[in-house]
Amino acid sequence: MTATSPSGKTRLNRPNRRRKEALKGLLFIAPAMILVLVLFVFPVLFTAWMSLHKWPLLGEPTWIGLRNYTRMFSDQRFYDALGFTAYYTGIVTVVIFAFAFPMAMLVEQKRRAVPVYRTFFFLPVVVGLASASLLWTWLANIDSGFFSPLMERLGLSSGRVNLLASFDLAFWTIIAMVVWKIAGFTMIILLTGLQSIPAELVEASRIDGAKRLQRFRYLTLPLMRKPLALALVLSVTGSILAFDQFYIMTSGGPQNRMITIVYYIVNQSFVSFNLGYGAALSIAVLVILLVLSVAQLWLLRDKGEQA
Amino acid sequence: MMSARKSFERRRFLGNFAFHGSASVLSLLFLTPFIVAFLASFRRGAEASSPPVPPWPMNGVSFDAYRMLDTFGSGIWQHMLNSLIVSLGTVVLTVVISLLAGYGFSRYRFPLKNVLFVLLMATLMIPFQSILTPLFIMFAKLGLNNSLFGLTLIYVTLQLPFSVFMMRNAFDAVPKEIEEAARVDGVRDIRLLTRVLLPLVMPGVATVAIFAFLNAWNEFLAALILLSSNDKFTIPILMTAVRAGRLGSINWGALQAGVVVMIIPCIIVFLLLQRYYMRGLTAGAVK
Numbered sequence: 001m002t003a004t005s006p007s008g009k010t011r012l013n014r015p016n017r018r019r020k021e022a023l024k025g026l027l028f029i030a031p032a033m034i035l036v037l038v039l040f041v042f043p044v045l046f047t048a049w050m051s052l053h054k055w056p057l058l059g060e061p062t063w064i065g066l067r068n069y070t071r072m073f074s075d076q077r078f079y080d081a082l083g084f085t086a087y088y089t090g091i092v093t094v095v096i097f098a099f100a101f102p103m104a105m106l107v108e109q110k111r112r113a114v115p116v117y118r119t120f121f122f123l124p125v126v127v128g129l130a131s132a133s134l135l136w137t138w139l140a141n142i143d144s145g146f147f148s149p150l151m152e153r154l155g156l157s158s159g160r161v162n163l164l165a166s167f168d169l170a171f172w173t174i175i176a177m178v179v180w181k182i183a184g185f186t187m188i189i190l191l192t193g194l195q196s197i198p199a200e201l202v203e204a205s206r207i208d209g210a211k212r213l214q215r216f217r218y219l220t221l222p223l224m225r226k227p228l229a230l231a232l233v234l235s236v237t238g239s240i241l242a243f244d245q246f247y248i249m250t251s252g253g254p255q256n257r258m259i260t261i262v263y264y265i266v267n268q269s270f271v272s273f274n275l276g277y278g279a280a281l282s283i284a285v286l287v288i289l290l291v292l293s294v295a296q297l298w299l300l301r302d303k304g305e306q307a
Numbered sequence: 308m309m310s311a312r313k314s315f316e317r318r319r320f321l322g323n324f325a326f327h328g329s330a331s332v333l334s335l336l337f338l339t340p341f342i343v344a345f346l347a348s349f350r351r352g353a354e355a356s357s358p359p360v361p362p363w364p365m366n367g368v369s370f371d372a373y374r375m376l377d378t379f380g381s382g383i384w385q386h387m388l389n390s391l392i393v394s395l396g397t398v399v400l401t402v403v404i405s406l407l408a409g410y411g412f413s414r415y416r417f418p419l420k421n422v423l424f425v426l427l428m429a430t431l432m433i434p435f436q437s438i439l440t441p442l443f444i445m446f447a448k449l450g451l452n453n454s455l456f457g458l459t460l461i462y463v464t465l466q467l468p469f470s471v472f473m474m475r476n477a478f479d480a481v482p483k484e485i486e487e488a489a490r491v492d493g494v495r496d497i498r499l500l501t502r503v504l505l506p507l508v509m510p511g512v513a514t515v516a517i518f519a520f521l522n523a524w525n526e527f528l529a530a531l532i533l534l535s536s537n538d539k540f541t542i543p544i545l546m547t548a549v550r551a552g553r554l555g556s557i558n559w560g561a562l563q564a565g566v567v568v569m570i571i572p573c574i575i576v577f578l579l580l581q582r583y584y585m586r587g588l589t590a591g592a593v594k
Contacts, residue, residue, distance in 0.1 A: 018416075024496060025415025032408035032467050033423060039442070039464040040430050046441035055444075106330055113327070119581070120334040123341070126577040126584075128525025130543040131569040134550055134562060135344055144559040146343050149358030180337065185588075192589055241434050244527045248547055262436045262528075269440045270532055282437035293432040 047279045047286070055276035068280035078281065080257075081264040088171075088260065089239035095179050096235055100186035107187065108194045118191075122184035129181060133248035136177040140164050140249070147173075167254050174245050174258075182238070186231045193227025194220070229299035237292055241285075261285055341570065348372045348563040355560025372560035376568070379554045379561060380545045381538040383568065389455060390524060390541040396459040397523035398516050401466045405515055406508075408467075409474025410500050414486075424475075431468045435461075439532055446533060453535045461533075462523045470515040473590060477511030478504065514587040517580050521573055542569050 051068050053061040072078050107118040124132060139146040142162040151157045163173045197220065205215050221228075243262040246252060252259050259267070262285065269278025347359040352371035354364065377383045411417075412424055442461065443452065451457030481504060489495075489503045505512075530541050540548070546565040548554050577584055 021415055022417035025411045025417040025420070028411025028415065029408045029423065031404045032427070032471055035404065035460070035464045036427055036430060036467055039461060040433075040435075040438065041426070043438035043441040043445065044433060046445070047438055050441055050444070103333065106326070106333070109326065111323070111326060113330075117330045117334055119578075120337050123574065123577070124337060126521060126573045127570045128521075128527065128543060128573070130525065130527035130547065131566055131573075134543075134546050135340055135566045135570075137550055138559060138562050138566070139340060139343065141559070144356045144358060146359050146362070149360045153360055180340065184337070188585070188588060237434075241436050243436070247531075248550065251551070265436065265440070266528070266532070270443070275440055275444065278440045282440055286433060286437040289434050289437075290432060 044286070047282050050276055050279035051283050053276045055274075055279070057273040057275065061276065064276070068277050071277065072280055072284065077259070077264065078284075081259050081261045084258060085240055085242070085260045088242060089236055092175055092178050092239050093232065093235045095175055096183055096186050097231070099179055099183040100190055100231070103183060103187040104190035104194055108191055118187075121187060124181045125184045127181075129244045130248060132177060132181045133245045136173070136180075137164075137249050140173050164250055165254065167257050170250050170253060171258070174249055177249070178239075178242075178245060182235070186235060189227050189231040189234070190224070193224045196227075197223050226300055229296070233292065233296040233299065237289060240288065240292075341574075344563050344566050344570075348560070348567045350560070352560060355558070355563065372564035373568075375558055376561040376564040379549050379558075380540055383542075383545075383565075385538060386540055386542050386545045387568065389539060390543075392455050393459050393462065393530075393541055394520050394523040396456070397462040397466065398519045400459065400463045401470050401519040402512055402516055404463065405467060405470035405474045406500070406505075406512065408471045409476075409478050409508075409511075410504070412471065412475045413478035424471075427468050427471055435465055436528065439529065442529075443532060452533055453539055454533075455539060458530060458533055458541075459523070461529055462519070462526060466515075466519045466522060469518065469587075473511050473515050473587065474508065476590070477508040481507050510583060510586070513580060513583040514590075517576060517584050518587055520576060524572060525569075 050061070052063060052065060054064050054067075055061040103121055107114050107121065138144065140148075140163040142148050142160050142165075145163075147163060148157070148160040152160050161169065164170045201219065201223075202215065205219055210218070240260075241262050242260050243266065246258045246260055246263055247266075250258050252263060261281070265278050265281045265285065268274045268281060343359050343362040346362040346364070347355075349368045349370070350359075350364040350372070351366050351369045352375065354366060355372055355375075373383075380386055412420065446452040446454075446457050449457075451460070485503065485507070486499065489499055494503060525543065526541075527543050527547075530544050531547070534540055534544055537548075537554075542565065546562065546569065549561055549565065550557065
């Protein structure tokens, strides 16, 4: 759309020249397109193909039609993984927002030291999820960690509590880690939304006598629809694909109750080497995420000013 | 009059107090894990497995934990080198390839241009976790499994949609007049790109490079699945093996040191290039 067409000085070879321009353009984008086609688009199609086979690590794959999918729909562990993933996604998203929204309102103010606070809140976002999980695994360890001994020392608990031993405690420890790691990111998205609300509008509503809560409900929230929807979708999609924290911190949790859907794919494909079944599970995840992407486009659509 | 002013000042003081009080408490919560790990990693070997309460070394500063870390796998230098090869390789390839593609998409006219661009962006909707199974098979066939180069290629591919988007926008923002002047002087195509336009799109390059570095340095799942021999492990994979006790009994000192080694580069890169990082974040968010 934005390409500058060469101003053909010689009228004679103008079509020729245009063809040459097109060829050059294609050459410039070729490396990117080839990589994405070979290492992304093709594998997606290959996943679908694999999912129709019994595909062992060694030996020939055999065509079994839709049997991997019928197996999936009668696989209790698949439903367990979906259920746990949904449970985790719901809770972690709520808790992230519960922290990120007040944090965004805090760092939106024009006061001294705000950039410093903002940087501190954001710092965990730039470290890896694996690093954060390893760090918290140590912090949550009962004998050599930080949290339990500290609570004991402060008299908050009688004796040391093993934070990673029972399902609920381990789950909430992981939630705490993820919130620590992610809340700063959600905060920044919400902050850009808050900053885009015109100051005159807030001032006008204040003069009209709108109370703080009213301003929040009838001014801030409607004007924040897009950043809120974006933060929500990013949090939900990220959580559905969770793997690192459960693999590193609890190895799937007490009684294997912390197996997320991606964890289940990894187990099927790379531990049991049921590669065909792993591919079918991958297709399921892909469909879920595509549905969410469509929902995102719908939530972020431009028309419809009323919230 | 006086009392009104006094009560105003008092309210301002209370407001400030509430603000800085809550922001400080939150800051402390966010910083504590870093501080505890950093301080604790300099304790003596004997202290390493005792709780870090208080976190600082009680019996003198030592590098025992880092020395211990070096005894796992093929030694920390080898694994750091692996991580650096993959991360810097990802940075260089991502920058070069997205620079070319961004230039092509911004400045040239060719058939299917919009279709190809949309195809590139559409891959953002597909989670890469769902293509690991076929990649594993493909790489086994191509002899790229357990190869740092193969892993780098995957990281580059995953970075491309965002990076090409950033670079195309960067080129779009360069005024056409600059190019036209150069064209009159007979400078075009690759030379125009490297000599004239590259300095003008450097902020975009910085953004692309930071995200490529951080994502490659921190990536876990693909590395876990594709790297099978100890000597190829990147640091996160090595540390996970240490934590799981797969390389001998768990050594908490080594874990603390390893976490510090993983975290420090990210924090330095971020603090130095914060402006470009935030630019990428908001650009990605607004897309």
